[in-house]
Amino acid sequence: MTTYSPAEAAEQSGFSIDTLRYYEREGILPRIERTAGGRRVYSDGDLWMLGFLRCLRDTGMSIEQLRRYGEMSRDDNTMPERVALLEEHADSIRARITELNAILTRVEEKTDWYRGELRRTSDAAS
Structure with a gap:
């Protein structure tokens, strides 16, 4: 099994090391395994979860959600509750896309309009 240091997990996920600790402390991430010396080690599954959390966070999901x-x-x-939560979030993403x-x-x-004005100014100067 491949493991990753906190620095590697931070680099791959785009979260800071402080955010990784915060997410673990707040229960957003499951408890991360530790070495005999007490250092956190992240698994491929943890990195997958971090990638998905990055996706959710980047699309505006709140810390509480x-x-x-x-x-x-x-x-x-x-x-069923996870499906409902993700469907609700997908709806909010769609609404934001429509707005954007x-x-x-x-x-x-x-x-x-500006391009048209530039052309007209350029034509008038010629």
Whole structure:
């Protein structure tokens, strides 16, 4: 089994070492294995979980929702609740995408207007 140091886990996940400790302390991550000397070692499964948590965090999932997901992920009887939580989050992502697409359209319209003004100014100067 491959293991990773906290620095390697931080690098691969994009979270800081402090965030990894925080996530473990808050129950977002399961308890991380330790060496005989007490140093944390992360498994491939831990890195997968960190990658998924990064995905959830980057899409706006709150710390409280991450905590709920982390707690539920350690109990096989909570799969329906996890599905509901992830469906709710997916709905919020879709709503944000719709909002961002509308904003993008406005920015593109303004950019096109500026380009038109530049062409007209350039044509007038010729």
